[in-house]
Amino acid sequence: MDVLYFAWVRERIGLPREKVQTEAATVTDLVEELIAREPRYAAAFADLSALRVAVDQQLADFDAPLAGVREVAFFPPMTGG
Amino acid sequence: MRVSVAEAPFDVGREVAEFSAGCSGMGAIVSFTGIVRDLPEAPLEAMEIEHYPGMTESALEDMARRAIERFSLGDALIIHRHGRLAPGETIMMVATAAPHRKDAFDAAEFLMDFLKSRAPFWKREITAGGADWVAAKDEDEDALARW
DSSP states (O other): OEEEEOHHHHHHHTOSEEEOOOOOSBHHHHHHHHHHHOHHHHHHTSOGGGOEEEETTEEEOTTOBOTTOOEEEEEOOOOOO | OEEEEESSOOOHHHHHHHHHHTOTTOSEEEEEEEEOOOOSSSOEEEEEEEEOTTHHHHHHHHHHHHHHHHTTOSEEEEEEEOEEEOTTOEEEEEEEEESSHHHHHHHHHHHHHHHHHHSOEEEEEEETTEEEEOOOOHHHHHHGGGO
16 A cells, blocks of 8 residues: 655655555554664654554554555644645 | 635735625625734744645635625635745635525635644745744644634
8 A cells, every 4th residue: 555654654654655564454453563673763653642644545543454545654643724 | 615725926916806796695804814924033934835735625615615604695715825935925815605694704714714724835934044844832732622
């Protein structure tokens, strides 16, 4: 699936998007897989309460299932307007 | 209903005039315009706005549809810019049209409250001292509770 990062999450991880091969059942499982990869992911995902997630471009919770999902995005709380 | 997410500047007066012209039978048109504000503590060189192409447009369309339904609007308009903006530049606007003013004002507030914390935009302030991501405010999250 495509995994996208925005704002300071993008800066900490060092790229805006990547393809990830995963069998993760939920967003939390995916986060744990990413954290296990490299310290930069651990730095970005250190405090999940400071992050928001969108699954297929809809805001979701971290326990959201990933079956059939094409795109997951991680970002800080939004500051529009 | 129209939603626009673009880097280019827009003319607020012309947008309001065109929006109003398309709203026959509506007694109240409300518009709100957001401007890049200079900072009191350090001069702001620029505001950079990042967004999530695709999700941004669908989130704004969803907000506009909900506002139209909830406040029985004749129409709604949301324009939001992204990219690098200088102090004093227009960031965004909303306009709402309703038979009476209360619904038009309330719908504009509703749209602004949701735009603040449910539309995938991220602001970064550029000053001589560096670049800082703007933190979301608790009060913006709390503002959603009234809807």
